[in-house]
Amino acid sequence: MAVTVRLPGALRDTTGGQTKLEARAGTLADVISDIDRRHPGFRSRLLDDSGAIRTYVNVYIGDDDARVKGGTGAAVPDGSEVMVIPAMAGGAR
Amino acid sequence: MTLTAALVRERVRGTILERIGDTPLVPLRRIGAGLRGELWAKIESANPGGSVKDRAGLWMVIAAEEEGRLREGAVLLDATSGNTGVALAMVCAVRGHRARLVMPDKVSLERKRIIRAFGAEVVLTDPLEGTDGAIREARRLATTGGNVYVDQYSNPANPRAHELTTGPEIWSQTDGRVTHFVAGVGTSGTIVGTSASLRPRGVRIVAVQPDSALHGIEGWKHMPTALRPAIWDERVADEHRSMGTDEAIQMTKRLAREEGIFSGASGGAAVAAAVAIAREQGGRIVVLIADGGERYLSTPLWE
Numbered sequence: 001m002a003v004t005v006r007l008p009g010a011l012r013d014t015t016g017g018q019t020k021l022e023a024r025a026g027t028l029a030d031v032i033s034d035i036d037r038r039h040p041g042f043r044s045r046l047l048d049d050s051g052a053i054r055t056y057v058n059v060y061i062g063d064d065d066a067r068v069k070g071g072t073g074a075a076v077p078d079g080s081e082v083m084v085i086p087a088m089a090g091g092a093r
Numbered sequence: 094m095t096l097t098a099a100l101v102r103e104r105v106r107g108t109i110l111e112r113i114g115d116t117p118l119v120p121l122r123r124i125g126a127g128l129r130g131e132l133w134a135k136i137e138s139a140n141p142g143g144s145v146k147d148r149a150g151l152w153m154v155i156a157a158e159e160e161g162r163l164r165e166g167a168v169l170l171d172a173t174s175g176n177t178g179v180a181l182a183m184v185c186a187v188r189g190h191r192a193r194l195v196m197p198d199k200v201s202l203e204r205k206r207i208i209r210a211f212g213a214e215v216v217l218t219d220p221l222e223g224t225d226g227a228i229r230e231a232r233r234l235a236t237t238g239g240n241v242y243v244d245q246y247s248n249p250a251n252p253r254a255h256e257l258t259t260g261p262e263i264w265s266q267t268d269g270r271v272t273h274f275v276a277g278v279g280t281s282g283t284i285v286g287t288s289a290s291l292r293p294r295g296v297r298i299v300a301v302q303p304d305s306a307l308h309g310i311e312g313w314k315h316m317p318t319a320l321r322p323a324i325w326d327e328r329v330a331d332e333h334r335s336m337g338t339d340e341a342i343q344m345t346k347r348l349a350r351e352e353g354i355f356s357g358a359s360g361g362a363a364v365a366a367a368v369a370i371a372r373e374q375g376g377r378i379v380v381l382i383a384d385g386g387e388r389y390l391s392t393p394l395w396e
Contacts, residue, residue: 008221010306010318019221045307048339055393056309056338056358058199067393085199085220 003031005082015039023082028059029072031082046084047072058085096250098257101155108187113140113147114258118266118379123351124344124364130272130371130378134354134364135263138385142183143176145259145383149282150180152254153243154188162241168193168214170240172231174224175204176312176384177245177280182211193240195231197223202391225320245280246322252286259283260290263379272376275299275367276383277313277336277359281325283381288329297376300330301366309338309394312359312383334369336362342394344368345386355386358394 002022012019016039023034029051036043048054051072059066060083066074076082105111116139125132137145153171157163168191171181178194185192192213196204199220208215216234218226228246235242245251263271274291276284278300288298303310306318316325327333338358345361348354360382367380389395 006221008223008307010223010315013306053393054309054338055342055396057307058393060199067396083221 003076003078003080003082005031005035005084007084011042011045011084014042014045025076025078025080027072028061028066028070028074028076028082031076032072059083060085096152096156096159096253096257098261100159101152104155104158105151105187109141110151110184110187113142113151115262116140118263119352119354121348121352121354121364124347124368125371128368128371129373129375131376132364132367132371133267133271133377133379134352134360135259135379135381136354137381137383138356140180142180143385143388144180145283145381146176146180147183148254148258149245149248149251149280150177150184152250153245153248154181154184154190156248156250156253157241157243158188163190166239167191167241168239170195170231170234170242171245172196172224172227173245174227174312175200175208175388178208178213178215179204179211181243182208182213185213186211193234195227195234197227201389203388207388224314228320245282246320247324249324251280251282252289252324255283255286256289257286259381260287263287264291264294267377267379269294270377271296271379273297273299273367273370273374273378274381275301275363275370275378276381277301277310277363278316278325279312279314279359280322281314283383285324285326285329287381292329292331297332298330299332299334299366299370300327301334301336301363303362304335304337310336310341310359310362311357311389313362334366336366338362340365345394348382349386354382356382357384357386357389359383 121132140147198217341362
């Protein structure tokens with residue numbers, strides 16, 4: 001089983017134009033690393049040098065904000081959906 | 094219909110809306126220390142709705158009334174990431190209009206609650222589409238009848254408010270000695286309108302944008318990847334700069350701790366750009382701080 005990751009248009013340049021990807025379940029860090037293996041540079045767009053979610057990126061696991069579920073250590077179970085939210089006026093073309 | 098400041102003042106006399114504009118201009122003594130130029134901050138959180146958007150919100154509503162578009166029973170409609178929504182909701186509450194505001198889901202809780210507190214309806218759109226998704230939904234709703242779409246991104250009353258209020262205030266508050274005006278680009282109403290007022294008087298206009306499409310400077314647009322506002326014209330600025338979110342957040346925190354100015358990230362971004370200009374070019378630099386930090390308390394900015 002896998003998880004679905006939905007991305008804003010602003011990240012499309014790092015994923016070869018895709019805004020919906022599949023990744024292996026695990027922690028949020030595992031999910032991000034899995035995508036980064038296929039799309040190098042993805043991780044650094046979401047996480048800062050200390051490995052924390054960048055302050056201006058919001059990540060939701062289902063309806064839950066990942067920050068309140070343990071940040072990158074939050075569990076992302078099989079079948080769940082991860083959503084990365086852009087800054088409000090950042091454009092989505 | 095071309096509005097004048099006198100007409101707008103007359104329409105809102107005796108209400109809270111009279112307090113929109115005439116915001117303070119304060120020196121940034123610590124952040125500006127040791128620079129070649131002086132830094133002065135225009136504090137737009139002093140508007141009754143808490144942001145610079147009160148100016149455009151007021152002028153767009155009065156323009157729609159004067160044009161006869163906003164009649165009894167009509168519903169004002171716009172897309173917004175928050176501050177314009179708060180401003181329009183407040184102005185509509187005073188003027189007796191219904192308001193329907195379209196914004197991306199997951200916008201900060203404060204914004205949604207404030208807008209609803211003023212009695213406006215909030216329509217939420219796909220958060221992955223950002224503000225551009227809200228604009229597309231507002232355009233769709235505008236065709237369904239009964240909605241008066243004010244469209245802050247295309248409405249000439251937006252820059253007009255700044256041409257006839259923000260610009261003249263800055264000129265008067267500096268006794269005509271301002272050399273640079275620095276502001277971010279969102280709808281672009283602030284920079285376009287203030288430029289129309291100050292540039293003919295020899296003031297150098299500096300427009301600042303986020304440095305990438307994925308950024309955290311709320312209210313600003315990364316123009317190369319965003320829907321382009323119809324009112325935007327790059328030629329209104331003498332200089333264009335970009336700003337990273339990390340630097341913006343650092344400066345936002347310095348503003349609070351060193352100057353006692355609690356602002357949103359866009360204020361920090363604009364001030365960081367102004368610091369660079371003061372260092373490189375000198376002069377008397379006025380930078381616009383668009384809103385206050387209270388509006389972002391539930392976001393990671395202040396964690």
